[in-house]
Amino acid sequence: TSTSFSSSKLLSDVSSGFSDTTNEIWQRFWLSSENAFNSNDDICGGASYDEPSLWNQAVIGRASVLLQDNSKIGSIINNINDYQNSQLKVFSASTAKNTDIYTDDNAQIAWVFIDAYQQTQNQQYLEAAKYIMNFLQNQTINGGVIWQYQADYIASISTVEAALAAVRLHEITNDDSLIEYAQKNMDFMFQYLQDPSDKLFYDGLSQSDYSDVNKGKLSYTVGCALSTLAYLYKDTGNSYYKNQATELADAATNKNGAFYDGNGLWNNQLQYEHLLFMGFSDIINLDSDFESYTSEVLRQANYIYNYLQDPNDLNMYFGLIDSSTQSMFSRYSKAYTGGGDSFSGDNNYCPGSSTKIKKSFMDNASIAQILY
Template identity: 30%
Template sequence: MAAQLRDPNREAYNIVCGFWREFYNNHERTFWAKKKCNGCYDDHKFVIWSVAVAVQAVVDGARLFNELKPLIDPAIQIFQKYKNPKIRGYSAAENAGDDKDIYYDDDAQVASCMITAYEVTGNKLYLDQGRELVHFLMTGWNNNPDARTKGGMCWHLTNHYLNACTTAEVAKACLQIAKFIPQEAKMYIDFAAKCIDWQIKVLQDPSDKLIMDGVQDTEVNVNTMKWTYNLGTTLSAAANLYYVTRDSHWKQIADELAEAGINRGVFFYDRDYDDSKRYWRDGSYFEQLLIEGLADYLLYIPEVPQSMGDRIHDEIQRHLIMFYEFMKDPRDGMYIQSFEPNRTYKEVYDTKYVKHFGNQKEWSLKDEDKDGDGNPQKCLMGGGAAARVFFQGARVVPKVDPYDF
């Protein structure tokens, strides 16, 4: 029998080492694709979203593995290549300091990297960078008096699409930094509460408690798409708000979101299968934030019943096993971004998928997981997201129970 997943943290560590070897270029002092892949904005360089996911994985890993700590500073330094110092935000692409293609959701993830790096190292420079960026993020609140939909965080510096990921991720960043700057904590907590209150009132579907994607400030009709990460980031923020305020309002929201996140009848599960084989069908870059949200829920809310904790444990463990068994390249141990077991390597489909799922779905690859010739191709985002799937999953499932597959 092939080796099984036993230690999610060790699996994540191996992935970080793998993508660092593959993509970090010492000469360029940045992540560099040898061959253009998903997340590149030219032949070699990556958009800041991909960089942020990978850097967060490095910092997550350094919390547990001392040998990863020397990677934190070169990783965090990459962000300076993307900074617009006049605006104090970070653009999607490297620039000379004057680019305004700035997305608040990307920058919220950058801020999280910086604040977590401070937490792991104690280097105050990272805290100062994170604080400056959080202050910039807070300027993205929609204060347009003529907006048809009031409030919410803008998605982009010049595009006032009010979306769930930005609003919740900014709330998360505010709550992160509040822990380390007590004299400013109330300001950050209050802003985070304003974000999540808006999120629930405007973007939560009351029928299933999932979080819808967003709404343009000039419109009132919500984009009803429901991604896993929008629920996950909102859950993280709501649970943390309960932890710092002990207001039962936030606990009720978090309880409902957590229940929805593991309800196999909701939209973001693939419901083409019987209940026992359903799975979250978004990419790993979204799933990692749902797993983090469920882990944060168990961390911040001690009153969670044992039965609920067990259900979350079992659901995360099941997804970790599926991700390991179906999306890991049998040759180099790295991962593509898909979470759908039929959209994987052909040899994995022909053996594991057919054995476990039968011929329910045909084999294919997602466009983001293949090169121009249609062959499987890995990318920086896939490496960072895969590492975070396992690091965050290990907070709930530190050791995977033996299984047959």
């Protein structure tokens, strides 16, 4: 069970939440001495430097570009470029710039460059997105995208994120081969990686043995698939893509399905949830037939906004209710009575403070995108 809420009030409340949270992340996690983001929260002062992974940079990068602040765009792009492998010209998981390169990371970096180009018209950003897209295409076998450079595993998240990069790049270049690429990737997803019993996607499979399937299911894969299908339907007019999006959206919102806990809340890690919200946003904005999902998406957003936001640290959020504060957990337990949670209380309070608690860089970057 859960409390009722006013969707109109929620939308009004979060109207400035995106910019407030994104700016607070910049205040707390941008380290001027390094010209880089820091994984460590500086709420206590004197935070040591801990380099974020490329995935984290991609998530805060997209939120930062969406702020439409050109100075921040320049700063985050420069920081991302610290991860570029000099030989392959795509991006490593760390600033070691080695061949520890992941296609899902790079697809999200392509989105950042696409957004940055659309905001600034800087041709270098568009060329960077095209270069990444070419790399992703070269890591694709029969429509499935290899997860790690020079490895065997075909990942569903890489396959759908590369497809989404393609359809988003097509919006700028009108290169129809990008649509064909995305179509082939989605065909691969539906043929080899969809569970016929619940219509959700498996995590991936071995390119050397398609029967060797990792049957884990994550919501971010469905989110990226929904976004890609929205673009494909818009660009081709083929109702097949609308029907597939409907089937996936139904599967993702099945309260007895893999994505729900006993309290009727989405159960995947918050740091990945922004992609599911993005997928629903894309299909709802595409066609009025998808508006029926709006109330469920807003119900999930209401939980994040009203139960995970720290009242002592407004615009910043905990990733889990279990590791929030005792008062927050008590309030949650009265509203959500389905059980399954226990308060851990392992908070990282600032020395000498009973209210200031360090927050997660990645969780809050994800929430910034959800608020957008």
